[in-house]
Amino acid sequence: MAEIKVIGVVGSGQMGSGIAQLAAVSGIDVWLHDSDSLALTGALKSISNSIQRFVSKGLLSQAVGTDALGRIRCASNLEELRSADVIIEAIVESEVVKKKLFSDLDKIVKVSAILASNTSSISITRLASATSRPTQVIGMHFMNPPPIMKLVEIVRGADTSDETFSTIKALAERFGKTIICSQDYSGFIVNRILMPMINEAFFTLYTGVATKEDIDTGMKLGTNHPMGPLELADFIGLDVCLSIMKVLHAGLGDSKYAPCPLLVQYVDAGRLGRKRGIGVYNYRKIPQAVKLSPNL
Numbered sequence: 165m166a167e168i169k170v171i172g173v174v175g176s177g178q179m180g181s182g183i184a185q186l187a188a189v190s191g192i193d194v195w196l197h198d199s200d201s202l203a204l205t206g207a208l209k210s211i212s213n214s215i216q217r218f219v220s221k222g223l224l225s226q227a228v229g230t231d232a233l234g235r236i237r238c239a240s241n242l243e244e245l246r247s248a249d250v251i252i253e254a255i256v257e258s259e260v261v262k263k264k265l266f267s268d269l270d271k272i273v274k275v276s277a278i279l280a281s282n283t284s285s286i287s288i289t290r291l292a293s294a295t296s297r298p299t300q301v302i303g304m305h306f307m308n309p310p311p312i313m314k315l316v317e318i319v320r321g322a323d324t325s326d327e328t329f330s331t332i333k334a335l336a337e338r339f340g341k342t343i344i345c346s347q348d349y350s351g352f353i354v355n356r357i358l359m360p361m362i363n364e365a366f367f368t369l370y371t372g373v374a375t376k377e378d379i380d381t382g383m384k385l386g387t388n389h390p391m392g393p394l395e396l397a398d399f400i401g402l403d404v405c406l407s408i409m410k411v412l413h414a415g416l417g418d419s420k421y422a423p424c425p426l427l428v429q430y431v432d433a434g435r436l437g438r439k440r441g442i443g444v445y446n447y448r449k450i451p452q453a454v455k456l457s458p459n460l
């Protein structure tokens with residue numbers, strides 16, 4: 165198994181910035197690319213703040229934190245990722261956009277490089293079909309926020325090789341994660357179960373069964389979930405939740421996965437959750453709500 169010295173991360177939003185941070189803290193050089201230069205600037209700031217919080221809580225030494233920050237370089241174009249051993253993609257949850265990226269990366273990166281996707285639900289087999297290296301394409305699904313959540317769900321496409329799987333498993337373990345392995349069906353394991361619950365919480369709100377607060381309190385205190393489903397949807401991003409429901413609906417062909425009209429309407433209105441300051445809840449008006457964020 166080849167040693168991984170350089171990782172490319174494409175997409176520097178909530179997930180990409182966290183994945184870049186994990187890799188850098190693990191002593192791996194990182195090229196971080198985003199099509200939006202403002203997102204890159206924001207990512208560097210949030211990574212720096214997060215590392216500082218880890219240091220101040222005694223969870224990381226100052227030396228490792230400083231070394232990690234020095235390992236992350238921003239790439240203004242994809243070509244700069246050509247030296248990467250593994251590329252982890254964390255861009256928008258759209259099959260068309262991800263396929264175009266995989267096709268472009270396939271032409272740029274070295275022959276031995278692995279192309280991994282952090283997709284929440286999209287078929288790894290179909291992403292792999294956009295490349296000339298389907299044996300080296302795999303799903304590496306981190307949970308949000310990546311520096312904190314312990315799980316990585318590894319998804320094998322129809323042609324993913326054992327060697328690619330072993331390399332990505334070892335990488336996730338180097339990041340300190342526990343892995344689970346899923347076959348390549350819509351939503352994999354975690355979102356196949358989580359997203360229908362979140363969608364049902366939207367239906368419960370939409371049909372006037374209860375207030376958002378009571379729905380969340382019910383699931384927190386009644387089922388011991390650390391966050392209510394509507395709070396969690398805001399944390400994940402309502403656009404991401406909607407995309408995943410559409411993938412489940414199309415991929416599994418059952419009407420029980422149809423996205424709730426209220427979720428669709430919130431996304432249409434730009435109410436995407438915490439990242440926009442408003443989703444099911446309004447974080448602009450309630451500054452204390454920011455303290456709820458488990459994001460480090």
Ligand SMILES: NC(=O)c1ccc[n+]([C@@H]2O[C@H](COP(=O)([O-])OP(=O)(O)OC[C@H]3O[C@@H](n4cnc5c(N)ncnc54)[C@H](O)[C@@H]3O)[C@@H](O)[C@H]2O)c1
Pocket residue numbers: 174175176177178179180197198199200203253254255256257258261265282283284285305306307308399400401404439
């Ligand atoms: N949010 C979550 O809780 C979560 C959890 C696990 C996995 N995911 C998955 O991770 C991926 C990213 O989600 P996120 O929440 O970080 O989204 P986000 O909106 O925070 O970030 C996405 C970033 O990708 C960039 N981008 C979009 N298209 C691009 C392209 N063609 N090339 C380069 N950059 C591009 C955007 O500018 C943005 O900065 C999605 O596939 C999502 O399903 C999300």
